[in-house]
Amino acid sequence: MASITIRDVRKSYAKMQVVHGVNLDIRSGEFVVILGPSGCGKSTLLRMIAGLEEISDGTIAIDGAVVNRLEPRERGCAMVFQNYALYPHMSVAQNIGYSLKVAGVPAAERTQRIQAVARILELEHLLDRKPMALSGGQRQRVAMGRAMIREPKVFLFDEPLSNLDAKLRVQMRSEIRKLHRRLNATSVFVTHDQVEAMTLADRLVVMNGGCVEQVGTPAEVYSRPASRFVATFVGAPAMNMLEGTVALDGVSLLGGSRKLNVSRAGLPVGSKVAVGVRPEAVRMVAPGTPGALDATVDLVEELGAGRVVYVDLDGASFSVVTSETVHPEPGSAVGLQFAESDLHFFSSETGGRLDVFKASVPEAAL
Amino acid sequence: MEKRVTFGKWTIGILFAVPQLILIFTFFYWPAGQAVYWSLTLQQPWGGGNIWVGLDNFRSILANADYWNSITASLTFAAISTGLAMVIALVLATLTDRQLAGSRLYRVVLIWPYGIAAPALALAFRFILAPEAGFMAAVNKFWPGFWDPGLNGADAMASVIVAFSWKYVGYNFIFFLAALQAIPRSLIEAAAMDGSGVIRRFWDIQFPLITPTIFFLLVINITESFQDSFGIVDIMTAGGPANATNLMVYKIYSDGFRGLDYSGAAAQSIILMLLIILLTIVQFRFIERRVHYR
Numbered sequence: 001m002a003s004i005t006i007r008d009v010r011k012s013y014a015k016m017q018v019v020h021g022v023n024l025d026i027r028s029g030e031f032v033v034i035l036g037p038s039g040c041g042k043s044t045l046l047r048m049i050a051g052l053e054e055i056s057d058g059t060i061a062i063d064g065a066v067v068n069r070l071e072p073r074e075r076g077c078a079m080v081f082q083n084y085a086l087y088p089h090m091s092v093a094q095n096i097g098y099s100l101k102v103a104g105v106p107a108a109e110r111t112q113r114i115q116a117v118a119r120i121l122e123l124e125h126l127l128d129r130k131p132m133a134l135s136g137g138q139r140q141r142v143a144m145g146r147a148m149i150r151e152p153k154v155f156l157f158d159e160p161l162s163n164l165d166a167k168l169r170v171q172m173r174s175e176i177r178k179l180h181r182r183l184n185a186t187s188v189f190v191t192h193d194q195v196e197a198m199t200l201a202d203r204l205v206v207m208n209g210g211c212v213e214q215v216g217t218p219a220e221v222y223s224r225p226a227s228r229f230v231a232t233f234v235g236a237p238a239m240n241m242l243e244g245t246v247a248l249d250g251v252s253l254l255g256g257s258r259k260l261n262v263s264r265a266g267l268p269v270g271s272k273v274a275v276g277v278r279p280e281a282v283r284m285v286a287p288g289t290p291g292a293l294d295a296t297v298d299l300v301e302e303l304g305a306g307r308v309v310y311v312d313l314d315g316a317s318f319s320v321v322t323s324e325t326v327h328p329e330p331g332s333a334v335g336l337q338f339a340e341s342d343l344h345f346f347s348s349e350t351g352g353r354l355d356v357f358k359a360s361v362p363e364a365a366l
Numbered sequence: 367m368e369k370r371v372t373f374g375k376w377t378i379g380i381l382f383a384v385p386q387l388i389l390i391f392t393f394f395y396w397p398a399g400q401a402v403y404w405s406l407t408l409q410q411p412w413g414g415g416n417i418w419v420g421l422d423n424f425r426s427i428l429a430n431a432d433y434w435n436s437i438t439a440s441l442t443f444a445a446i447s448t449g450l451a452m453v454i455a456l457v458l459a460t461l462t463d464r465q466l467a468g469s470r471l472y473r474v475v476l477i478w479p480y481g482i483a484a485p486a487l488a489l490a491f492r493f494i495l496a497p498e499a500g501f502m503a504a505v506n507k508f509w510p511g512f513w514d515p516g517l518n519g520a521d522a523m524a525s526v527i528v529a530f531s532w533k534y535v536g537y538n539f540i541f542f543l544a545a546l547q548a549i550p551r552s553l554i555e556a557a558a559m560d561g562s563g564v565i566r567r568f569w570d571i572q573f574p575l576i577t578p579t580i581f582f583l584l585v586i587n588i589t590e591s592f593q594d595s596f597g598i599v600d601i602m603t604a605g606g607p608a609n610a611t612n613l614m615v616y617k618i619y620s621d622g623f624r625g626l627d628y629s630g631a632a633a634q635s636i637i638l639m640l641l642i643i644l645l646t647i648v649q650f651r652f653i654e655r656r657v658h659y660r
Contacts, residue, residue: 085550
């Protein structure tokens with residue numbers, strides 16, 4: 001178990017900077033998930049912790065000791081790779097035991113520890129097979145075993161589930177969670193899959209364009225996104241965003257065609273904002289209901305347990321998650337209603353969250 | 367409905383194959399057949415047909431100490447030049463694989479030696495290794511008589527081996543580099559995470575994974591060292607001094623076309639062919655077992 005301290009870490013390739021000054025404290029025994037779209041620098045950050053990428057600037061410390069200049073093997077990290085990276089010419093047992101062999105652990109102890117790990121991962125009957133003869137899920141487990149056997153201070157996962165099919169992914173996800181509870185080792189997990197991130201993380205780190213956008217528990221990130229990017233990236237379907245301008249008596253939306261009656265506490269009249277509301281927080285009511293926005297149904301997606309309804313709001317697309325009992329028809333008119341407490345405001349210029357609208361008029365109205 | 371193209375008559379299919387069959391027959395089976403025929407007969411010195419002598423040609427060759435000397439020289443040459451060419455190429459390729467800047471240039475530059483005709487490169491090496499004026503002259507200056515391929519058989523053999531290896535280092539390098547680059551980078555990284563250092567990673571991960579390439583190159587290098595050495599020997603040493611570099615392929619030429627013993631030379635060709643076949647079978651039987659195909 002170990003804590004990881006990341007200070008002002010940057011990574012540049014030639015003239016391109018891909019990670020711009022990341023600061024992060026990972027506590028001992030914590031399961032941290034780094035979430036972001038592809039190319040946001042999340043894997044690069046992970047590989048810098050592992051020692052597979054050089055750190056261009058800043059420091060990474062494990063348990064208080066700066067590891068910038070240490071070889072991967074000296075850092076006490078174990079890593080699970082996206083493509084598993086199993087040694088194709090070695091059996092499962094040899095794959096799992098390779099690090100012990102390199103470390104010079106006697107054969108008897110090695111066998112014993114391989115057996116112990118294999119038992120946990122239910123790989124005992126596969127120990128003599130080559131990776132070629134394994135299924136995706138089994139390979140994944142071998143890769144986990146290879147990381148576990150070293151009893152590392154830190155586990156690093158580089159999108160380890162993205163090569164599995166949907167069902168197996170869910171299963172492996174809960175196994176990783178269980179394993180973490182059992183070993184309680186500090187873990188850093190990189191993914192672009194927000195469901196994976198939400199379900200696994202003690203704390204979530206959302207990255208975009210080489211910067212950390214927000215750090216927080218999954219619930220915090222979901223309910224109080226720190227930026228417009230986080231708001232639209234976390235949650236499915238994505239949060240609805242409407243561009244607006246602060247007016248004297250609220251926020252005028254969509255070039256003035258709609259209006260939200262909210263207090264504009266502190267914001268100068270005329271400043272541009274983005275108003276966000278989660279599809280789950282929108283209620284569908286009869287058209288013309290006082291205090292609702294009128295819209296036209298565009299498309300209905302059946303989810304079984306509910307539906308995603310895409311509506312047209314003066315040319316802007318807006319999605320609503322409804323319960324099973326509501327059956328809107330494409331082309332019909334509906335009213336959209338939501339509590340002001342469910343609204344999120346972001347600056348149109350910086351994308352940052354604006355909290356000045358809190359505690360004002362309770363209901364949004366036309 | 368049948369989508370494949372089919373021919374109504376089997377003869378049309380045969381007709382398409384005929385040009386290739388003619389080529390193979392004319393340039394491979396016919397000469398090989400002729401060599402077998404000649405090796406079993408004695409060519410009359412003044413013309414007038416061949417006399418059937420059975421295996422007499424083989425008996426006389428195999429009873430000749432010069433011929434056994436030639437076989438020993440060929441095997442020595444094959445073993446050392448293959449070893450050198452492969453080890454040097456593998457070292458170069460491994461270094462290039464680690465530090466990829468400029469590797470495209472190496473690839474181009476290192477294939478060139480293979481494209482140089484054997485006599486041309488032999489001539490170059492004859493100058494480079496000349497005891498009186500070349501690169502080795504400097505050594506001779508401090509240690510007189512150290513290097514003289516014109517008088518010393520071992521020096522002559524070394525010169526021929528160096529020239530031949532130089533040509534094949536480039537060829538082997540290309541294959542080794544391609545094989546090394548085909549190994550997923552994450553495997554090397556995983557081994558690094560497992561605590562394995564550079565040398566250990568090479569022996570535990572990279573070497574086993576390129577064994578198919580190593581095996582392929584071994585077969586090619588050994589075969590070529592028996593066949594492709596002619597031009598180099600002819601220009602650099604002409605088989606001398608005192609037959610020290612009289613390799614089998616060169617002896618076939620000198621006995622046949624200088625000594626005018628066509629029948630004996632034909633018998634030697636058959637023996638060389640059988641030797642290469644035998645060596646290849648041995649390699650497939652005993653070395654291929656240790657190859658890990660992915």
